[in-house]
Amino acid sequence: MDRKIAIFDIESVLLDAEFLPMLAERAGKGKEVHEITVQGLRGEIKWEEGLRRRIELLKNVSEEEARKVADSMPYMKGAKEVCEELKRRGYVLIGVTGGFTIFSERVKEELGLDYLFSNQLTFNEGKLHGVAPLTVRSDRVEGLEDLLVKLGAKKENVVAVVDGANDMKLFRYAGTRIAFNAQPIVKEVANVIVDGNDLREIMKYLVF
Structure with a gap:
């Protein structure tokens, strides 16, 4: 078979759900990360570039907070x-x-x-x-x-x-x-x- x-x-x-947008909302970076995410989903920017930019915005968010967001999806x-x-x-x-x-x-x-x-x-x-x-x-x-x-x-x-x-x-x-x-x-x-x-x-x- x-x-x-x-x-x-x-x-x-x-x-x-989408993890990075959720984490961004918690970190007060929701608007900036949302715009990058939408550009990537539409194929307007290369995905790797969008990922790099989003992670840069969220650097120094606590691991504890990241895990809370992940578990809540x-x-x-x-x-x-x-x-x-x-x-x-x-x-x-x-x-x-x-x-x-x-x-x-x-x-x-x-x-x-x-x-x-x-x-x-x-x-x-x-x-x-x-x-x-x-x-x-x-x-x-x-x-x-x-x-x-x-x-x-x-x-x-x-x-x-x-x-x-x-x-x-x-x-x-x-x-x-x-x-x-x-x-x-x-x-x-x-x-x-x-x-x-x-x-x-x-x-x-x-x-x-």
């Missing part, structure tokens, strides 16, 4: 049910985020994801310092292609669910390319468009 694989972006897909409506059903039907679940392990490891554990690709924040003396060398970039995910080869993935059996321009790299591996509450640039290259805040709406487009 051919292996079926679902690749999910995490922020604004599995989670109904809510799941997207239907995310748990979708993951449970896909696992029951034999899907391999892969989470990918340009965000950070500070929240993505919780998602992996609680939703039962099989694999996770995520970046990592660095802290120095209890304060946000920067980002470790990137695993997830705007144009590639280190190790993802090798994993898909190892799993024997066929493109027609892979679904990718994303929302932002920086996530479109995942579409190159997927036969079913779902734009979930996505920016217009993402919808242009998707073959399935789902608007609304219930992830269960994607199920009608999946192959079982």
Whole structure:
């Protein structure tokens, strides 16, 4: 039997939140970080540049505060049910985020994801310092292609669910390319468009 694989972006897909904007609100930098985030989602600036600028604005936020924000991020409506059903039907679940392990490891554990690709924040003396060398970039995910080869993935059996321009790299591996509450640039290259805040709406487009 051919292996079926679902690749999910995490922020604004599995989670109904974005970490850096939430942290920025706590730090009084919400407006500045929001503008950079929107520019990146629209594809107006390179994602890596946007990340660098946002982290620079948030340097010296306490690690304790960052963890509180990460732990408070809510799941997207239907995310748990979708993951449970896909696992029951034999899907391999892969989470990918340009965000950070500070929240993505919780998602992996609680939703039962099989694999996770995520970046990592660095802290120095209890304060946000920067980002470790990137695993997830705007144009590639280190190790993802090798994993898909190892799993024997066929493109027609892979679904990718994303929302932002920086996530479109995942579409190159997927036969079913779902734009979930996505920016217009993402919808242009998707073959399935789902608007609304219930992830269960994607199920009608999946192959079982």
